[in-house]
Amino acid sequence: MLLHRKLPEELGELIEVHRPHHPVGWILPLGVSVPIAVLFAVGPPGPLVGLTVFATTFVPLLYMFAEWFLLEHRVHENALVLRTVLPGTYTYVVPLPGVDPARIGVAPRARMPKDATAAPRVDRRFRHNPLLKEVVGFTGLDPEPARELAKGKISWDEACGSGYAQDWELSSRDPVRLARQIAARCHGTGGIVRRPAR
Numbered sequence: 001m002l003l004h005r006k007l008p009e010e011l012g013e014l015i016e017v018h019r020p021h022h023p024v025g026w027i028l029p030l031g032v033s034v035p036i037a038v039l040f041a042v043g044p045p046g047p048l049v050g051l052t053v054f055a056t057t058f059v060p061l062l063y064m065f066a067e068w069f070l071l072e073h074r075v076h077e078n079a080l081v082l083r084t085v086l087p088g089t090y091t092y093v094v095p096l097p098g099v100d101p102a103r104i105g106v107a108p109r110a111r112m113p114k115d116a117t118a119a120p121r122v123d124r125r126f127r128h129n130p131l132l133k134e135v136v137g138f139t140g141l142d143p144e145p146a147r148e149l150a151k152g153k154i155s156w157d158e159a160c161g162s163g164y165a166q167d168w169e170l171s172s173r174d175p176v177r178l179a180r181q182i183a184a185r186c187h188g189t190g191g192i193v194r195r196p197a198r
Helices: 024-042 047-069 143-151 156-160 175-185
Strands: 014-018 071-076 079-084 092-095 105-108 134-140 166-171
Touching: 014 175, 024 047, 047 071, 071 166, 071 175, 079 143, 092 143, 092 156, 105 175, 134 175, 143 156, 166 175
Parallel strands: none
Antiparallel strands: 014 071, 071 079, 079 092, 105 134, 134 166
16 A cells, blocks of 8 residues: 655654544445455355455445544644545645634534535545544644645645634544644643534
8 A cells, every 4th residue: 555645844743643543444344345255255256356346345435434434633743634544545734833722622523414515524624533422623724735735735834824714623532632732732821622512
């Protein structure tokens, strides 16, 4: 598999990695892929076809579920790196010096209304594991420049000057700890607030 891309040097030291994982991210793709592959492997096509079928069903399903169940939030000295544990998925770098620590908070995860369009349901700012109840919310760099910064297409200074206008939400098993780490990297002294549910 491809390695994760090299990220900006300005990130600074890695403080902690938060992985709001759940085994269902691996179990669901396996649960679908293995029975189908076995059907092909034990029949006339043979084991080689079974392995091919397994690979062509398991890998796409794994990547599909990764954005919900295999998230990774890396807290660095000067930025957050938001991605999944799988290489090849989107990576976002959100510089922290411009984030207002007073606007960092912990809240229940918002549920999308049933009549919501597809756009908010797949919005990459909402890094939600649907099995975890609370999220850390903050206002940070827009997703597009955050992604371009991760790819090395724009410089750190360009990204920091492009505006902190989007609300991000990060699922966490310990949201208060994550919120405090983010606030500390913002060089602020504000406390962590508990936000009401939206």
